[in-house]
Every structure is written in C-alpha cells, then in structure tokens.
Amino acid sequence: MIEQDSVMDNKHIISNLDKIDNSSQLKEYITYFHDLAEHYQLIAENTLDIIFQTTRTGTITYISSATEKIAGYKPAEMQGKKFTKFVPIGEIPKYLKIIKNTLEGKDIGSFESFVVHKNKELIPVEFAGKLVKKGNKKVILGTIKEITERKKAEDALLNAHNELEQRVKERTAELSKINAILKAEINEREKTEQKLKKAHLKLRILNQELEKKVLARTTQVNKLLEQKDEFVNQLGHDLKNPLNPLINLLPIIADEVKDPEIKEMLDVAIINVDYMNNLVVNTIELARINSNNAKFFIEKTNLSEQINNIIEKNKILFDENQINIINNVQDEVFVNSDKLRLQELMDNLLINAIKFTRKNGKINVDSKIKDKFVEISVNDNGLGMKPEQIIHIFDEFYKVDESRHDMSSVGLGLSICKRIVEKHGGKIWAESPGFGKGSTIFFTLPMD
C-alpha cells in the first residue's frame, strides 16, 4: 500500500515506479496519482492568486479560475491564446525579455507589471514564474498575484511623499520670497538711512552757519544795546541836572506866594516837574538794570528780616493810608539776592499795593518754598485787575489808568520789578480774581 503522508512528497513513489510488476499494483499507483492530480487541481482552482502554465512561446495552456476575479476573463477565454494578448502594449517588451530569460534557464523570480482587465482597466499584478519539465517538453509555470491594494497603499505613500515634497517646495519658495522682500526692505532702509545721514550733515552745517550768523547778530545787537545804555545814561544825566533846581526851588517859591491863582499855577508846575522827575529816574533805572554791565551784589539774605526792614522803612506810607500790612514770611528762609535791588522791588510792589487799596485795606506778604526757589507773594484786598490788564502790567509804560492822566505813576515800576526778578533768575507774575477783588503779585528768588 502506498503511504500517502503528504501530497508534496512523491519522490520516493516515483523512484518506486520501476518496481511495479503487476496490474493491480499499477492500478493502485494510477489511482494514487489521479487523486493527487485532483488535489492539486482543487488547490489551484481555489487559490486567490492565478496559477498558470504557458508554452515556451507564451501560449496559455492552463490558467486557474481566479483569473475571472482578477482579469474578468473566464479561463476558457484565455486558454490557447498568447499571454501577451492580456498585457498592456507598453509592457510587452518586458514580458518578451522575461520569457527569453526564462528559456535560457535564468531564474526570473518575481516582478511587477499589469494585466488588462476585460473592461480595459489596468490591474497591477506581481508575476512569479519558472521553467519546468513536462514530459519531454518544457513549460512555464507561474502565479499572478493581484496587488491593487498594495499599489494603492504604495501610491498613497508616494502621493503623500510627493505632496510633502511639494509643500516643502512651496514653503521654501514662500520663505525665499519673504526673504527677498525683507532684503529689499533692508536695502530701502539702508538707503533711507544714508539719505538721513546726509540730511543730518547738511542740517548740522546749516545750523553752524546759522549759529555763526546769530552770534554775529547778537554781538551787533549787544553793541547797539550798549550804545543805547550809554545814550540813555547820558540823556539821563542831562535831564536830571536841570530837574534839581526845579524840584527844589519851586516848592520854596510856592511857600512864599500868597495869591491863590498864582499858587495854583505853581502847584500844577510842581506836579508836572515831579512827574517828569519820576519818569526820568525810572527810565534810567530800567536802562541801568537792563544793561549788561549792571552788577548785582548777590548775598545770602534773611528774607523775613529784610522784608521787615522794608516795611519799617515805608511805615509812614502805611500809616498815612491806614493800611494793615502783615509779614507772614517764615523765619530762617534765606534767599540769594542783591539786598538793595530786593528793596527796590519790594518798594515798588508795596507802593503799588497801597495805591490800589482803599483806606483800612490789608496787605499780606507770604512765602512758600518751591523746589530750589522761594515764591513770595504780595497780596492786597484792593481794586484788583481785569484779565486783559493782567497781561500787560509788566509792559513798559503800561498804565492801568487808560487815560494816562495818572500823575502818580509813570508805568515803569513793574517793568523794573520784572527785570530785577529775572536778573536773579526768578519769575514774576500777577493774579487777580477780578476787578474789585484784590490782586496778588508773585515772584520767585533762588534759595541759598
């Protein structure tokens, strides 16, 4: 009895064929091989891959039924036909070469290609084949495996790869574009900077020229100002001398005159001489303070003490006008000032305050420390000022009395005050809540 351990293991059976000596034994072998062939057929017909056999020249002699699923043809439609009929025209040279290689006994292994489906679709497949003996002939035996899914995956991978590459390309292009824009911008900026530098240089040269011009002009103006000062001083001297006899002799004569009409005429003359005297003295004083040569003897000054002295000196004036003056300046506040100029300044401010305050009025002098300065204020509860007057009160020859008939003032007192304060490095200004509501003059002096 033949031991049928495995369908694949027939070698020992074939080697035993010579030993067959009777028909029953032969019958047994034939049955065995018949079964074996049936088994193989069953396997071949039920495998998902196509199993095929061609002649040496590529005529299909057998093809398994899997071909119907893969290529759409029934095996009968393909048998007896050339294999190349079922592959794309472009792939034919490849097939012919492979067949040639196979016939030469070279192992063709496996390769990828296509078959043409009955519906003309190209089906990606993997071929594997071998030249085998069949009786005294040689045939090609092989398998065809459909690899559509694998191809799809491969294609998808390739696509993904390509897409990625494309994206990288795009991104790189985008980046180089941005880079180019940036470079252009930098260039533009550098150009602008260059232009700016040039403009700066030009401006500097212009500035220098301008400064030179200004300096020359300033020197010229200063020279003119000095000439003006000298002129005013000389004129002052010439005006002051003849005033002396008038000021001193006219009152003596007035005392002696009995006729009331003559006396009145003399009084008018005296008032006008006094006015002229004030005008000359104040004009010269302002010119003197304005002068570059004006020397200020700055020394440490006890503010409260100094103001008390000034008030004491003007006591008669306050008493005559029944004005209550209070010095609220804190003790031990020291300023850097020229004492005589400070007195001149305060005299002017106090006389103004008295002039514009009615009898029984009040004047307050206060001080406040502000940074490196002392702010001093002289406040009265007198006439006050309108805003349009406040703007002008430090102007030269400005008078609050617009008719200019006020003989007690020449309109220079506050101008002199302004110059004195400014020469000390301070500021002066006025405030008033309105006409009839009193006013305050503020000024600052540097602290010691």
Added chain:
Amino acid sequence: MTKIMVVDDDPYQTFTIKKSLERIDESYEVIRADGGKQCLELMNQGVIPDIILLDVMMPDISGWLIYDTIRDNIKWRDIPIIFITARTDKIAKGSGKFLGEDFMEKPFKIDDLNDRIKKVLKEKK
C-alpha cells in the same frame, strides 16, 4: 555855623543848593564853587569848609582829581566829602577807590540832602 562848600560847574546847581539849604537850616553857610578850579582856589585862600558837596563830572578839574588833592593834603584830608552826581554808573565804576564815601544822586529833594549832611557830620564827631 556849619560851613558847606558846594562844587559844581553848573552855577544853577550851586545856586539852588545854597538857597534851599540855607532856608532849611539857618546855621548853614553855603559857599559856592562854580567848578573844580574855583574850589581849589578858595581852599588855598583859606576857605576851609566843614563838609564838601562835590560834583564828579566837571570840565575843568574832575571831581575825582579834587578828591585826590584834598585827601593828599594833611590840612584838608579829614573834611568829609559827599559826591553829588547824576551818573551813579560812574560812581559805581570808581567805587573801589571811593569806597565808604557818601554820594547823592541828582535830582534829590533838599530834605534828603540835609539828612545826609547831618548824618555824615554826626559820624565825623
């Protein structure tokens, strides 16, 4: 009697000061010197005042020179001097030399000049 010498090249000034001062105080005797030259002539003749009111800017002999001459003379150097001038800027420039000397700025009220004279005379005693 207090002898006051007033020196000024302008006779109207000396006239005014003499008339008004002598009216204020009857004990004053004001001697007029119309210029620097006349001042020195009078003093050389023996007219020695108790106080001198001296103008600075005079065309013949300047106040500065009169001042130096008086201060250099042993017999005269203690006489107090008050400068009278319209140009205080000139006084300011010469103040280094004349430091401590009094001065009156023209124009002045005669009462103020009188106060100054009394103060200076009092200080001398």
